[in-house]
């Protein structure tokens with residue numbers, strides 16, 4: 001049964017048109033929320049919007065072409081969301097990349113942009129400045145809790161996201177933002193990031209065989225990560241959590257992937 005708590009709530013999801021972000025959008029819609037889908041991939045965004053319009057009705061979603069590296073585009077996306085769907089209650093900071101060769105880009109999208117989107121979201125949601133409060137969920141990773149050896153910079157960004165989430169949760173409690181902050185920490189999930197991982201390890205590509213051993217044991221479906229999102233959204237006691245989402249084979253992941 002749908003969670004009534006999410007009925008007509010307004011959610012912003014970044015990196016929403018495929019992979020984990022798409023599964024997040026779908027579980028939000030199935031539970032009665034309205035969703036703004038933010039992504040740089042316009043072609044995929046437009047076709048996803050068509051699919052979702054048929055399933056849920058055109059007024060339930062909005063596709064917004066938005067690069068989370070651009071403050072201006074994020075501000076415009078929040079304004080358009082508020083105008084078309086209503087005041088924002090939920091933000092899922094999910095857009096992310098894995099590229100150890102283009103490591104500065106990885107830091108920019110995975111960490112700097114999470115801070116940027118969060119601070120703009122606060123301007124809309126913070127009870128201290130007239131907002132209604134809400135929930136902000138950041139897609140970190142198991143690599144935010146244990147090192148993924150072949151990906152030191154990706155690991156650093158995800159540790160950063162977990163740290164930022166916990167500090168913001170504490171801040172929110174201390175200052176009365178009325179916003180809960182939580183992080184999702186999935187193991188390997190079947191998405192494009194995982195499909196292309198071995199081309200993006202840069203100077204650490206010699207570790208790909210070791211990583212593959214763990215991938216071969218089993219990966220999560222995006223819908224399983226979305227179930228974790230639902231738990232963090234609907235359980236009011238969760239603030240400052242880093243929720244681990246793993247399939248049974250991943251519970252035994254140790255060296256050399258995670259140590």
Ligand code: NAD
Pocket residue numbers: 014015016017018019020021038039040041066067068069094095096097109139140141142185186187188189190191192193194
């Ligand atoms: P994905 O590549 O399928 O999806 C990422 C989405 O983000 C894409 O739609 C892409 O267009 C979008 N995006 C990338 N850069 C953007 C930008 N600058 N602005 C706006 N949108 C942008 O990958 P995914 O696996 O679904 O990744 C989603 C999140 O999950 C990422 O933060 C990733 O680090 C995290 N994660 C993935 C795994 C995994 O094994 N796949 C595991 C743990 C965490």
